[in-house]
Amino acid sequence: MSGFAGLSETSSKVSRRRLRAWLGSSTEQAINGYLFLLPALTGLLVFLIGPVFYALYISFFHYSLLNPANAHFVGFRNYLQLFRDPLFLRALLNTSVYAVGVVPIQTALALFLALIVDKVRGKTLFRVAYYLPTVSSTVAVSVMFLFIFEPQGLLNRFLSVFGIHGPNYFNSTTFALPALMVMAVWSTAGQFMIIYLAGLQDIPGDVLEAAELDGAGSWTKLWSITVPLLRRTTFLVVVVSMIGSFQVFDQMYVVSGGNGGPVNSTLSVVLDLYNQAFLNQRMGYASAMGFVLFVIILILTLVQNYAIGREK
Structure with missing residues (x-):
């Protein structure tokens, strides 16, 4: 033992x-x-x-970068003042209109380009051609579109061939924001095209073959099989595009010279935030603006996630 x-x-x-x-x-x-x-x-x-x-x-203080010692607590006053500030409300309206105009067109164009590139020969060449604007500097793209949309620019010269006298787009309260939308769609559609291409390659080929054997045409396969199977990809594209649209800054800063003109028609929330923080030295107010923008983007993302989940 x-x-x-x-x-x-x-x-x-x-x-x-x-x-x-x-x-x-x-x-x-x-x-x-x-x-x-x-x-x-x-x-x-x-x-x-x-x-x-x-x-x-x-964001709960009256705070200036040049004089931080005189910062004093104001509570929720910065947040409450935002919704009484006509400049912020105008910026929020401009940004919302910009997002509503850019996101659907950008998403549809990206899917269209992906469907084309996925079927044609020389895919690599087309991928590079469509993706190049995405890697270009936003400042360089803005300067290029300034040249295109100026009174004697390329677009107005083209329209003059048909006897149409085009306006000075970026100095017009009617055309400035739509011109910026065109710039955004052109410069970023290639990025989302690559995402859609990845999604298309994940679709099982036997599903499409089975649909063809059942007599489904190209249009039926697109709307009944391809688009539904790309639902999660579309959710990603829409969310990323929406976040980018609500955070737009570079293009509007370059085109308007930083003032959001003409008559605040190109003023975005982030451009207003920048001006409040660094020009008006209201860093606390600008911080509150940033967190309100964050909450808006978060709510829109959760709503879209809920909608996609219900469809699934």
Whole structure:
């Protein structure tokens, strides 16, 4: 009996040693893993998470970058003032109209281009051609469209061939925002075309073959099979496009010279936020504006997610 007891005790000691060795190696691996992640986590904390919480903090203050010592607590006054500010309301209206105009056209055009590129020869050439505007600088694209839409620009010269006298688009309260929409669709449709191409390649070929055997035509296959199976891809495209539309800044800044003109017709929420923060030195008010914009985008994203979930 004593021999069995000694053997059991020895086995227990060996097991404990193995457990300590395993825990030691696991702890060492964990420490090494966190050390490798430390630079990225530090950058995320310093340049993203920290500024977000600090912006939320100062959104409850009257705060100026040039005179931070005189900051004083105002509570929710910045948030309440937003909805009484005609400039912010105009910017929110412009941004909403811009998003409503850009997102559907952008999505439909991206799907159309993806369907074409997926079937033609020389796919790589067309992918590159359609995707090039996406990687171009937004400032360079804006300058190019300034040249196209100026009074003696390419578009008006083309219209003059048919006897049509085109306006000065970016100096017109009627045409400035639509011209910016055209610019946005042209410059970003290629990005979403690539996403749709990836979605098209995930559609099982046997499903389309079965539909053909049942006598389905190209149009029927598109609306009854392809489009429904691309529902999640479309959700991604619409959400990303909507977020980009509500955050539009570069194009409107370049085209209007930073003032959102003419007569605030190209003033976006982010451009108004920039002007309030850095020109008017109302950093607390601008931070409140940023968080209101965040809530609006979040609500729209959740509504779309709910709608897609119900369809599924």
